[in-house]
Amino acid sequence: MSNISKNTEAKYFLNNIERNAPLEWEDVKITAEYENDTIQPSLSTDSFVFNLDARQVVNQWISDGLTGGVGIFEGMPFDLVLFNQNATQKKFESFLDFTNDYRDFPDDGEVSVSLIDKNGLDGFFQQLTGTTFGYLEEIGVFTESDYINVPYVVEKKFNLFEILMSSIVLYLMVKELAESVARTADAVSDAVTLILIPITGAAAVAIKATAVALITIIYTAILLLAIIDMATTLFNTLFSPKRTHKAILLKTALTKVANHFGYDFITPVTEYNNLVFLPSNPNFDEKALLGFISVTKGTQTGIPNILDYGYFTEDMFNLAKELPYAKMAVYGNVIHLRPKNDPFWIQQSQWVAPDTLINTLQYNTDEMKATRVLSFATDLNDEYTVDNYFGTAVEIRTQPVSVINQKAVLLKGLDDVKFNVALGNRKDSLNAIENLLKGVAIFIDTVTGIFGGGSNFAASINSRIGILKVSTNYHSIPKVLYLNSDGTMPTNHRDLLNADVFWEKYHKEKSFVRDNWNGQKKVYNNITIPFGFEDFLILLTNSYFNFNGIQAKLSKFEWITGEDNATISFYTRVPYTKNLQEIKIVPA
Numbered sequence: 001m002s003n004i005s006k007n008t009e010a011k012y013f014l015n016n017i018e019r020n021a022p023l024e025w026e027d028v029k030i031t032a033e034y035e036n037d038t039i040q041p042s043l044s045t046d047s048f049v050f051n052l053d054a055r056q057v058v059n060q061w062i063s064d065g066l067t068g069g070v071g072i073f074e075g076m077p078f079d080l081v082l083f084n085q086n087a088t089q090k091k092f093e094s095f096l097d098f099t100n101d102y103r104d105f106p107d108d109g110e111v112s113v114s115l116i117d118k119n120g121l122d123g124f125f126q127q128l129t130g131t132t133f134g135y136l137e138e139i140g141v142f143t144e145s146d147y148i149n150v151p152y153v154v155e156k157k158f159n160l161f162e163i164l165m166s167s168i169v170l171y172l173m174v175k176e177l178a179e180s181v182a183r184t185a186d187a188v189s190d191a192v193t194l195i196l197i198p199i200t201g202a203a204a205v206a207i208k209a210t211a212v213a214l215i216t217i218i219y220t221a222i223l224l225l226a227i228i229d230m231a232t233t234l235f236n237t238l239f240s241p242k243r244t245h246k247a248i249l250l251k252t253a254l255t256k257v258a259n260h261f262g263y264d265f266i267t268p269v270t271e272y273n274n275l276v277f278l279p280s281n282p283n284f285d286e287k288a289l290l291g292f293i294s295v296t297k298g299t300q301t302g303i304p305n306i307l308d309y310g311y312f313t314e315d316m317f318n319l320a321k322e323l324p325y326a327k328m329a330v331y332g333n334v335i336h337l338r339p340k341n342d343p344f345w346i347q348q349s350q351w352v353a354p355d356t357l358i359n360t361l362q363y364n365t366d367e368m369k370a371t372r373v374l375s376f377a378t379d380l381n382d383e384y385t386v387d388n389y390f391g392t393a394v395e396i397r398t399q400p401v402s403v404i405n406q407k408a409v410l411l412k413g414l415d416d417v418k419f420n421v422a423l424g425n426r427k428d429s430l431n432a433i434e435n436l437l438k439g440v441a442i443f444i445d446t447v448t449g450i451f452g453g454g455s456n457f458a459a460s461i462n463s464r465i466g467i468l469k470v471s472t473n474y475h476s477i478p479k480v481l482y483l484n485s486d487g488t489m490p491t492n493h494r495d496l497l498n499a500d501v502f503w504e505k506y507h508k509e510k511s512f513v514r515d516n517w518n519g520q521k522k523v524y525n526n527i528t529i530p531f532g533f534e535d536f537l538i539l540l541t542n543s544y545f546n547f548n549g550i551q552a553k554l555s556k557f558e559w560i561t562g563e564d565n566a567t568i569s570f571y572t573r574v575p576y577t578k579n580l581q582e583i584k585i586v587p588a
Contacts, residue, residue, distance in 0.1 A: 013079040014050075014057050014096075022048040023110065026562020030536070033556050034543045039329040039345055040121050041540065041554075047101055047112035048078075055111045058096065059104060072098045075116055082533055090537055093118040117540060121330050127261050128314040133253075133303035136313070141260050146252055147302030150245040150278060150487050152468035153427055242464055243473070247278040248302035250480070254320055257313050258335050267337040268344075269324045271482070271497065277316075278424070278468075278479040279304045297473065308478045309420035322419060323480075325506040331541065341509050346551065349544035353552070353568075356529045363576055364521040368512055369415040372396045374499040376480075377422045383471040384425040391498025392423060395585040398512060402579060415510070423497065424481040426489040427469040434461055466491075500586055513582045517575035523555075524570055531559055531566035547572060 012021050022028075028048060032041035050058055058076065065071015075095025082090045094115040104111045116123050136142055251265075251272045258265035282305065283297035304310040310319060317337075321328060324339045331348070338344055375393035378385045385392070400409060466488040468481065482497040484490055495501075512519040536559060539545075543554040552572045559566035 009083045011081045011083075012054075013077070013081065014054055015061070015077050016079075017057075019050075019054040019057065020052055022050055022054070024049065027560060028562075029558060029560045031556070031558050032539065032554075034554055037327070037340070037553070037555070038121070039327050039348075039543055041543065041557075042122050043115070043117050043120060043540075045115050047103070047114050048096075049110050049112045051108075051110045055104075055109060058111050058113065062098065072102075077118070078115060090534060092533075092537060092540075095123070119330055119332075120540065121328055121335075124258075124261060124263065124330060124335065125314060125317075128257070128317060129312075131257075131313045132306075132311055133313060133316070134306060134311065136257065136260060137301065137303055141256055142248075142301075142303055146256065147246045147248055148276065148483075148487065150247045150276065150298075150468060150481065150483065152243055152245055152298065152470060153464045154243065154471070154473045155427065155431065155469045156471055242460070242467070243298050245278055245281065245298040245468075246300060246302045247276045247481070250275045250277050250316075250320060253277060253303070253316060254337070257316070262333065263330070264334045265337070266334055267320075267326075268342065269326065269337070269339065271324070272320070274482050274484075275497070276481045276483045277302075277304070277310065277421070278481055279310075280308050280476050280478050281474060282307070282476075283474070304478060307476075310478060315420075319419065319421065322417065323502055323506075325502070325509055329542070339506050339509075341506065345542065346544055348542045349546070350542065351535065351538045351545040353545050353547045353570075354530050356527060358524055358527060360525060360527075362523040362525065364519075364523050364571065365410075367510070367519065367521070368398070368411065369413040369510075370398055370411040371413070372398075372415040372417070372507075372510065374417045374419070374503055374507060376419045376499060377477050379422045379475050379477040381472055382422070382475045382477075384469060385422045385477075388425050388494075390586070390588050391494045391500065393587050394499040394503050395587070396503065396511070397583045397585065398580055399583065400579050401581050417507070419480075419499075420477075422475075422477045422479045423494070424468050424479045424489065425470075426491070426493055427464055427467055428491070429465065430461065434464075500584075503584075511582065512577075513580050517578065517580075518573060520573065520575045520577070521571040522574045522576065524572075526567050526569060528565055528567050530564060531557075531568075532564065533561075535566070545570075550574070 010021065011018055013019065025048065028046045030046075031044045033044075034041050061069065061076045062072045063069075065073075075097055078094050078096050080092045080094075094117055096113045097116045098113060100114045102111075102113045116126070133142065249272075251267065254267070255265040279299050279302070281297075281299045283300065299305075304316070310316045317328070320326070320337060325341075326337050326339050327345070328335060328337050329345075329348075330336075336344070373393060373395050378389075378392065380386070398411060400411065403409060468489060480497065481489065482493045490496065508514045510519050539554060539557065545552055545554065547570070550572050552570050554568060554570045557566050557568040
């Protein structure tokens with residue numbers, strides 16, 4: 001290990017030009033916290049104090065904001081470079097953060113300012129905060145080519161009265177059409193028979209019969225057109241036409257945002273190859289004078305609208321992390337979003353903790369929750385999110401295997417993970433009205449085919465199978481959909497995308513029972529260890545390490561830059577009780 005104060009030469013660079021060292025740099029304390037068990041830490045530092053020409057450079061950077069420079073709202077590059085006896089170079093790259101505790105002391109000739117890690121995840125999330133999809137679309141980051149078409153159908157839940165009335169209307173319509181066709185056929189037959197008789201005294205009768213036939217044919221043609229128009233209106237009333245939403249592949253949304261801020265994006269979460277984010281739809285259909293739909297309105301763009309969870313880009317990344325219990329880290333210019341149980345994280349580990357005296361031990365009993373719930377949202381504007389509840393939630397209850405005194409049981413607490421999106425529902429079959437209409441549609445298609453220019457009502461009914469269905473066109477909560485490449489939903493879509501899938505594949509990492517009691521940890525807090533600059537750089541990239549031959553992970557470290565040691569807090573995964581069992585509940 002190396003330390004700034006021993007066997008090294010330190011150089012400080014402001015905006016890529018070497019300057020004098022900050023005052024009392026050796027007393028600056030750096031605290032790194034791996035909140036929520038992150039891979040890379042959030043850094044907080046004491047302010048660095050600059051004087052002489054370094055102060056002038058810092059303040060000039062701010063003043064230049066008045067004369068064409070970037071000014072106070074862009075951090076100035078600040079690099080610390082160390083050279084050891086072998087001329088090996090180590091560099092910590094950061095930015096001066098003028099928005100966090102900047103202070104200038106003209107009388108003392110000093111300026112103090114804190115830092116942001118240039119390559120840390122904090123900087124990326126600070127850029128995400130307050131950035132909206134609406135803004136990114138406005139400046140052209142998202143365009144029409146990024147969106148996909150999602151066919152869907154509005155299928156309200158019918159009651160018995162509606163079915164009865166529809167049946168009566170259909171019966172009368174088909175009866176009239178059938179009788180008209182029969183009358184037309186009889187009239188034409190009579191006319192042909194009479195025309196074949198030599199013109200005699202019966203010529204007048206033949207002419208009259210022919211006229212009647214022609215009138216009947218014309219009447220039937222008019223009636224046929226009216227019935228087709230009526231059928232179209234009736235079909236669109238009883239079941240609305242197939243419509244189209246605009247949506248976006250979740251991976252596309254994340255990648256485009258990362259690219260905008262100068263990063264590439266990688267995730268191995270397999271669900272994200274098919275997972276589509278569908279914004280809420282605040283649009284109402286346009287209706288004609290009699291109340292029939294004249295213009296259908298799905299979502300007009302694939303990005304979240306301003307009322308949606310996910311409209312702020314930070315929320316979209318949080319959703320992408322929450323679903324597969326994932327963590328994020330930055331390596332070079334690449335943002336990795338990977339499940340916490342991805343071996344990749346361990347493979348990136350480079351640090352080995354020194355031998356040290358451990359004089360305190362705790363257990364992570366605070367992380368034990370008696371009840372864990374994962375749930376998707378429901379939408380009262382889309383009855384199917386409630387009616388077909390299976391897969392929307394999963395509950396895991398942990399309880400003792402054996403108990404001496406029930407009153408003394410210490411299992412408690414709730415881990416309630418809410419995904420702020422709803423699941424979609426697939427139209428799997430024809431409903432009662434559609435089955436009724438299908439027979440009528442086949443009859444009308446046949447009749448119109450006989451008279452030329454046939455209709456295609458039956459095919460339009462069948463084409464609705466396999467697509468998204470909602471109970472009203474207006475849904476107030478965004479959805480996540482597992483889609484095929486053509487926008488349809490696979491028959492097993494709910495098996496591929498549900499709360500229990502995410503528990504079994506990802507979130508069971510938290511379990512104190514599953515996978516050899518994996519969630520149980522021994523915790524070591526505020527342990528003093530030898531520590532130097534190289535240790536600091538390594539632990540900025542990955543918090544996993546080897547501790548006495550056992551995999552361990554940091555939760556925090558504190559280091560004063562001029563000292564040869566630091567205090568660390570970490571845990572190892574070691575079972576400490578097997579008197580636990582789980583009961584899983586999947587609400588239907």
